[in-house]
Amino acid sequence: MSHASSFFYCFYFMLSTCAYITFGTLVCAKLINYRHRAEVLSWLPVAEKLPILMFLANFQHVFVFLSTSVLLSSSICTYYSLREDIISHPNWYLLDRHDDCGHSVSDRIIGGDDATLGQYPWIARLGYSYEVDSDSSLVFHECGGTIITERYVLTAAHCGPKIMEMPLVEVRLGEYNVRTDPDCVDGVCAPPIQDIKVEEVICHGGYNKRSYHNDICLLRLAHPIHFDDFVSPVCLPVHHIFQPAMYGGKMMEVAGWGIADIFLRKGSDILQTLRVPTYPYEQCVEKYRGRATITRKQLCAGGVIGKDSCGGDSGGPLMGAFSLNSPPRYFIVGVVSYGPQVCANSDSPGVYTKVSEYMMWILDNIRQ
Template identity: 40%
Template sequence: MKVLVSVITVAAVASVVTSQAQRCTARNGNPGRCVEVQQCPRLHDLLIRRPPGAIDILRGAICSFTQQRALVCCEDAPAVVSPGPSVNRLRGRQLLPRQCGHTALVDRIIGEPAPLLSWPWMILLRGQNAEGRRRFFCGGVLLSERYVLTAAHCVHKGALLSLESVRVGEHTVGRDPDCQKNVCAPSPQDIAVEQVIVHEAYGSPCLSCNDIALLRLATPARIDNLYVTPVCLPLEPLRDLGFSARDLKTKRAWVAGWGATEALASRTGTGTFSNVLQHGNLPISDRFCKQDLRDYPDPDMVLCAGGEDHDACNGDSGGPMVISNSNRTRRYVIGVVSRGPTVCGAPESSGIYTSVIYYMDWILSNLRA
């Protein structure tokens, strides 16, 4: 391992640029170029950050050696020309699991610790700050065995914590196994992140605009359809949910997380976490966020929810807002925690969630096999 790192590090320092790079095939089967690691941003980033599993990924990417330097197979960038929304949606749909959104969650309108089996799609993000300290800092939601949906402000290049890995199948941090009523879950999975896809227009024209991102996992999450299972995406709201997107503002939705407020997390990179997953059920309404909605060029980009005593700082930044379909057989993610009130549960205040329905074309067009 040390030899591999030292060889690749030498390559990273080298300044030789090969104009006619040898063609190669990346680990995922896509075509690429055999180049020095510093010429491949994604692999070079793995070398610098060294998240769990990074060395195995780098070792598997080596395609040749030259002058005692290791060359890596850098996957070709996708074509700039988009095939169009309809083609993107079809391609993305084919990559989503058929089994999704099944949970033992019971509809109770309170804020409380979540039952063990109730949020099998919840994700914890783990990162490192400038001092080298590692901690969990944001939430996310599992869309498939390879993709996690989260907030852009958690994972963009200027974030205070550098993303290293995600944790799948967690409930009570620091306890393994998690058990309730003689039922015990498998150990959580810590998986390296292969690619971070931040919305290309994040932060424009307003600071919180387009606050959405996808994470592609380096290895597939192990799905068991009980403790770990993907949430559903509302591809066609009227068909999937049983009501239109406009009707969402008459509904209630669930949010969940481990208790850090975005206000603390965004300012200092720290926050007070609950070790146990918390959840709450909130009304979706613009009643207390009309002033905030003026920041967005299109108010449909986000959803507002809250205004009750058990308001959502139970939901971490990047975590999901989910809703049941009309017959309560599946759960669909309809929002991603973006902004929240400074004081959790403050009366006449709302949290703001990036609308998943609004960004469905973007999500589907960024999924790949």
């Protein structure tokens, strides 16, 4: 029996709790003397998602035959499943690389270490224009951002459309060492950086400059990004796993060119990376009691002496590597929003906009 016919035969007879199409591994109903293990794309019933089945049929190694296996429980199915509200959104198809994202080739960073070349290929630097005189201007890179599609970069609302009266004009991609282009390490060289003009700045309408609530913004680029091993998108938190309970105590990562030394107050030439602990919502609220109101659309991370995100990496990503029954891929969980006035204060973690709470807003505001 051919792979294509077996594929449809298998899905046609799926009747268990996990009889859906999704990321990860699941097992079909028993067919003759075999069970089938399948790699799939969503958790919607087969009858409701036939176009995805046709799309999946083009994939190689979609499933393998197994003589014995274990059906997944209902709770595990839900835990690893894609959110139904997201995959039913009319713009879901625009996240066309949602299954091919977060792959790592190997100034708000304090106590960080040098990242490796290509470690975070989705990191972006935002360029702002400073008018020297009527005939000339300079571009300064201040905030950070994250590639989410070939036309969109995600950042913080306080980073756009301008800072200190300097308009946001471009996004730099593929940066590693700010003093070299192209970047080379041990004989391996990345392609030259990509500077792309910003076509449109779309910040959340509910952004509050005083409270930093809804501190999130989309940048639409003037033309598509050229993806390669050193420039590619991060994964978005589109699964049920990205819920409040998963954040407390989990180690995440931040990266940027911000303040590498709190005492010298200077940035780093080379991209820095740092692992930081996250806090449960209640503990985050307590940390900022009397100083700021923390909502459930925000999360806290960091607050370790000498190690925190501080200064030049506003708008950059808080991210983590998750397996989801596949090789680990990086997902963005937060956008750097604000932190204590004294950086790397153990009593005051940084505050991040929780991206999973804004997935519908993102989908509402992207276009072809």
